[in-house]
Amino acid sequence: MSVDDGVISVRGLAMGFGDRVVVRDLDFTVRRGDVYVVMGPSGCGKTTLLRHLLGLQEPAAGEVRYGAEPFTAAPPEVRERLLRRVGVLFQGAALWTSMTLAENVALPLEQFTALPPDAIREVVRLKLALVGLGGFEGLYPWELSGGMQKRAGLARAIALDPEILLIDEPSASLDPPTARRLDALILQLRDALGTTAVVVTHDVATILGIGTRALFLDAERGRAVAEGPPAELRTTGPPEVRAFFGGGAVPP
Ligand SMILES: Nc1ncnc2c1ncn2[C@@H]1O[C@H](COP(=O)(O)OP(=O)(O)OP(=O)(O)O)[C@@H](O)[C@H]1O
Numbered sequence: 001m002s003v004d005d006g007v008i009s010v011r012g013l014a015m016g017f018g019d020r021v022v023v024r025d026l027d028f029t030v031r032r033g034d035v036y037v038v039m040g041p042s043g044c045g046k047t048t049l050l051r052h053l054l055g056l057q058e059p060a061a062g063e064v065r066y067g068a069e070p071f072t073a074a075p076p077e078v079r080e081r082l083l084r085r086v087g088v089l090f091q092g093a094a095l096w097t098s099m100t101l102a103e104n105v106a107l108p109l110e111q112f113t114a115l116p117p118d119a120i121r122e123v124v125r126l127k128l129a130l131v132g133l134g135g136f137e138g139l140y141p142w143e144l145s146g147g148m149q150k151r152a153g154l155a156r157a158i159a160l161d162p163e164i165l166l167i168d169e170p171s172a173s174l175d176p177p178t179a180r181r182l183d184a185l186i187l188q189l190r191d192a193l194g195t196t197a198v199v200v201t202h203d204v205a206t207i208l209g210i211g212t213r214a215l216f217l218d219a220e221r222g223r224a225v226a227e228g229p230p231a232e233l234r235t236t237g238p239p240e241v242r243a244f245f246g247g248g249a250v251p252p
């Protein structure tokens with residue numbers, strides 16, 4: 001991969017449902033080490049974009065690449081191989097409620113590796129410790145606070161040492177201090193594991209706090225209207241983007 005190749009490249013992507021195209025002409029590149037933010041008001045297509053990155057939805061036009069490799073046009077076995085490099089945290093953590101935290105995190109390891117049970121237990125212990133949940137192996141998701149559930153979801157997302165983490169609305173339904181701690185954890189994991197992150201959010205504090213670059217989707221126009229470092233977009237972006245950031249009312 002050359003320096004210019006993105007970890008993820010999106011070219012000419014149009015997304016829709018049936019005949020209705022929601023967003024078109026998406027072009028952006030996520031580079032190694034980025035915390036790449038996809039932002040915009042509710043309903044603008046953020047989650048839909050994540051689904052396209054995962055092949056859960058097919059584009060109306062355009063393509064997604066992982067590194068130099070085409071993803072959208074690839075056969076299922078190639079897509080599967082490319083997605084092995086990707087860890088996902090969906091909105092709401094989506095843990096199995098009938099399984100302990102350890103069992104939840106062990107699941108992808110049992111499914112995709114040939115590690116013996118002892119080694120899996122050790123990896124699970126390590127991943128839970130990495131997200132600040134060391135010692136909570138035996139608890140069930142419903143015994144945890146919202147913030148802890150998201151941490152557990154992150155532990156599961158990093159179980160297979162992904163190069164890329166896709167995270168949908170990390171701070172949704174968390175109180176601000178808990179949300180900021182989760183933001184810090186995302187940065188910590190990026191640094192400790194060398195991952196690249198794509199974070200979908202409309203939380204301005206998260207965007208300014210951890211985003212290296214951001215893409216703003218505008219539902220009304222059905223396209224991206226700005227792309228760049230969040231702090232720059234906030235001050236010099238188009239009016240709707242500045243308004244989204246609070247019209248400059250956010251202290252520097
Ligand atoms: N399965 C579907 N069928 C038809 N339209 C859909 C479907 N899922 C989403 N949409 C529409 O696509 C648009 C984008 O939805 P999406 O869930 O991607 O928005 P979002 O930016 O993630 O919003 P939020 O911030 O509320 O999570 C919305 O107008 C929504 O109504």
Ligand SMILES: [Mg+2]
Nearest residue numbers: 046047048168
């Ligand atoms: Mg969404």
